[in-house]
Amino acid sequence: MDMKVAKKLGLKERYSLMTRDLAWDTTYQPMDKVFPQTTYEGIKIHDWDKWEDPFRLTMDAYWKYQAEKERKLYAILDGFNQNNGHLSVTDARYINVLKLFLGSTPPLELMAARGFSMMGRQMNGAGPRVACQMQAVDEYRHFQTQIHSISNYNKYYNGMDEFAHQQSRMWYLSDGKSFFDDAITAGPFEFMVAIGFAFEYVLTNILFVPFISGAAYNGDMAAMTVGFSAQSDEARHMTLGLECIKFMLEQDPDNLPIVQRWIDKWTWRGTRKLASVGMMMDYMLPKRIMSFKEAWEMYVEENGGALFKDLARYGITIPKCFGQTIEEKEHVTHQSWIGFYMKPQATPFHTWIPTPDEMDWLSEKYPNTFDKYYRPVLEFFDAQEKAGNRFDNKTAPMNCQVCVSTMKFNEPGDPMEMCFRESIYQGEKFHTCSDHCKEIFDNEPEKYVQTFISSHQVLQGNCEPDGTDVNAADFKPGQNMLDYWKLDKRALGDFNGSEDQKNFAAWREQATKN
Amino acid sequence: MSNAFIAFQKNDDSRCIVEAILEDNPGAMVDDQPSMVKIDVPNRLVIKRETVEEKIGRSFDLQELQLHLITISGHLDETDDEFTLSWNS
Numbered sequence: 001m002d003m004k005v006a007k008k009l010g011l012k013e014r015y016s017l018m019t020r021d022l023a024w025d026t027t028y029q030p031m032d033k034v035f036p037q038t039t040y041e042g043i044k045i046h047d048w049d050k051w052e053d054p055f056r057l058t059m060d061a062y063w064k065y066q067a068e069k070e071r072k073l074y075a076i077l078d079g080f081n082q083n084n085g086h087l088s089v090t091d092a093r094y095i096n097v098l099k100l101f102l103g104s105t106p107p108l109e110l111m112a113a114r115g116f117s118m119m120g121r122q123m124n125g126a127g128p129r130v131a132c133q134m135q136a137v138d139e140y141r142h143f144q145t146q147i148h149s150i151s152n153y154n155k156y157y158n159g160m161d162e163f164a165h166q167q168s169r170m171w172y173l174s175d176g177k178s179f180f181d182d183a184i185t186a187g188p189f190e191f192m193v194a195i196g197f198a199f200e201y202v203l204t205n206i207l208f209v210p211f212i213s214g215a216a217y218n219g220d221m222a223a224m225t226v227g228f229s230a231q232s233d234e235a236r237h238m239t240l241g242l243e244c245i246k247f248m249l250e251q252d253p254d255n256l257p258i259v260q261r262w263i264d265k266w267t268w269r270g271t272r273k274l275a276s277v278g279m280m281m282d283y284m285l286p287k288r289i290m291s292f293k294e295a296w297e298m299y300v301e302e303n304g305g306a307l308f309k310d311l312a313r314y315g316i317t318i319p320k321c322f323g324q325t326i327e328e329k330e331h332v333t334h335q336s337w338i339g340f341y342m343k344p345q346a347t348p349f350h351t352w353i354p355t356p357d358e359m360d361w362l363s364e365k366y367p368n369t370f371d372k373y374y375r376p377v378l379e380f381f382d383a384q385e386k387a388g389n390r391f392d393n394k395t396a397p398m399n400c401q402v403c404v405s406t407m408k409f410n411e412p413g414d415p416m417e418m419c420f421r422e423s424i425y426q427g428e429k430f431h432t433c434s435d436h437c438k439e440i441f442d443n444e445p446e447k448y449v450q451t452f453i454s455s456h457q458v459l460q461g462n463c464e465p466d467g468t469d470v471n472a473a474d475f476k477p478g479q480n481m482l483d484y485w486k487l488d489k490r491a492l493g494d495f496n497g498s499e500d501q502k503n504f505a506a507w508r509e510q511a512t513k514n
Numbered sequence: 515m516s517n518a519f520i521a522f523q524k525n526d527d528s529r530c531i532v533e534a535i536l537e538d539n540p541g542a543m544v545d546d547q548p549s550m551v552k553i554d555v556p557n558r559l560v561i562k563r564e565t566v567e568e569k570i571g572r573s574f575d576l577q578e579l580q581l582h583l584i585t586i587s588g589h590l591d592e593t594d595d596e597f598t599l600s601w602n603s
Contacts, residue, residue: 010593010594011592011593011594012593054589054590054591054592055590055592056592057577057580061577065577065578065580065581068581069580069581072581205585208584208585209521209550209584209585210547213547213548213549213550214548216548216549216550217548217549224549228523228549228550228584231583231584231585232523232580232581232582232583232584234585235583235584235585235586236580238585238586239586239590242589246589289547289548290547302516302517303519303587305516306516306517306587306588306601307587309516309601310516310589310601310602313602
């Protein structure tokens, strides 16, 4: 039988037919009533058809490639787990990276899945709707695969099983939670700048590229495969964020000041969130690959700089905070690690003093700051610990009303002075960690007065395990914090002397001898 | 002038893709890192389907790049024959 084979369509035609061509304008209700959210932020859009996803990925191709990524990922996970993967990492300190990652990252991926599902509904144009739907599915995949990749470790090591409970309650997880809560309660265009630009472009490049390359160096094939698999989607996500920014700027000149304010705000919020990722690279990976400072220069200063230079043709200027972030890159990871070290009874992961050769590595990577400001502190703590007096700060931290970081970062230009700012709103005083967070607060105080800060809430009796009588005569707020957080007591304290340290050594011994 | 860049997981397919990039982009710089490879090219980086097919010895759909991709920098334009990243500055 003769069959006429039609010529295969080109990528551009296929994309157009499978996305825009399948969409329609509503007639029972006017379009602006069906899509009411895209106007109230003040962004003016005249022609949604001008939006084109540069990846031109259609749903059928999407499923094909995502399925292939999943098959690869789970084959590696199975192989790793079947081959004593939990014992093949460089040393047991590494596992604490996973504990911090598990609490901080998968829950945010889930929030991103929710957010992009909303965007897939709220955006008027077919192009962004399809791309947002794909991203929502991606984010859900990341949330699940990250948990799967760590579940094998959870069978052997302490402190991982209550991460979902802890996400909304733990003091140090509040910064990431507030980042997403802030984004998802904003309008759709601000959400796209917050997540599509700041989170994907600024944050994930550092979290999933040099940090995951570091995980590979430390023998963690599970984190490596899951991180790179996630990042292969992120390339698409960054493109979507960038496309959204260009689209807004091209549609109407009135959009410029709004977009600029969002870029300023979210670049800063992303930077604050990065301090703990950087700390993982500089202090928690036993085998280091690159310092946070080097990663920052490569992915934020150069790559972000290239983007801002490119957007200058629309009138976009470099974010106001950029200068401060460059100054802070030599400080924030040390300040973060020291901050966590001081709270051994309040995190489900261990902390420790770097070994002498690790301190030398830090001196080499941070020649301007480490020996001058941070080595003396760490050496003092080390001597105290050896004298049986391990530092344990039992006080509640003071937090920034915007980014919810604990107050620990320095005054610009003065590393010996802690920075904080004050704003008065409706007669009440609110504290922020920096000029940039203060500016964000002052612009929308009615939003940020609602921030959940556990060190405030505990004093109001809101951080107690179920069944606590907060009106009892002998009630003291904060006494039951460990139970409220469901903290595994075996996961507390210094790494030295921990059960994880002993088990890892004993099991590795068993695994290599008969 | 800013660099456009792309990074891949290291494997046999991406080795051929990197070879193709080096051939088609004079001035390309390779940064070998644990389990990944990053290639920077000033201003504009192009991946040509034909060159990749020649290196890999089979037909190649440029969307297969998705499987090995880690990160990109630059504005993207994708057609059946070319995958291009570029900066306008």
